[in-house]
Amino acid sequence: EVQLVESGGGLVQPGGSLRLSCAASGFTFSSYDMHWVRQATGKSLEWVSTIGTAGDTYYSDSVKGRFTISRENAKNSLYLQMNSLRAGDTAVYFCARMSFDFLIGYMDVWGKGTTVTVSS
């Protein structure tokens, strides 16, 4: 079964750090671009970060310089290191796999998410 399972969320104080993990199974993890997407309570989905198959990384302006995405293909795992956390980072964080139809990308596999709460 193709599956993504996030972990590592929790309660952290402003300015603190947290590392999220996403375990992939059922597909060739190394062949896919992977993403982190978040959703704050009552808000829409927000793209956070992408890592390509070659290890190229991209970030939204809201997290650039504070978050680092990485992958470990040997362990079929995706990570998000989150530093200098702010209240505005409070959200459910999803990892997602991207597939392509010719050049058009779509996120076809998602995890159930892990909750990050930034509060004192």
Added chain:
Amino acid sequence: DIQMTQSPSSLSASVGDRVTITCRASQTIRNYLNWYQLKPGKAPKLLIYTASSLQSGVPSRFSGSGSGTDFTLTISTLQPEDFATYYCQQTYTSPGYTFGQGTKLEIK
């Protein structure tokens, strides 16, 4: 940045109804448009990709159309399990994909 605007933001309907949700992009995105269904505590589910292609395993009552800036998601005959929140997403600008603000579909 490309802005995605969905309408309506919420919708009340009954089982068996036909429902249409629209999504408008602030500039042309050709057919780089996907639709997702979200339910609390569950993984988001891809319904439609490239504006009109039905994802494998998704019931045929879901359909998508449009190109350029205007897109629609239609549910032909609402089922109880369809009450959820729906999001459109553009992947024309890569990366930096943006989502619509969502449409919450509720039982009337």
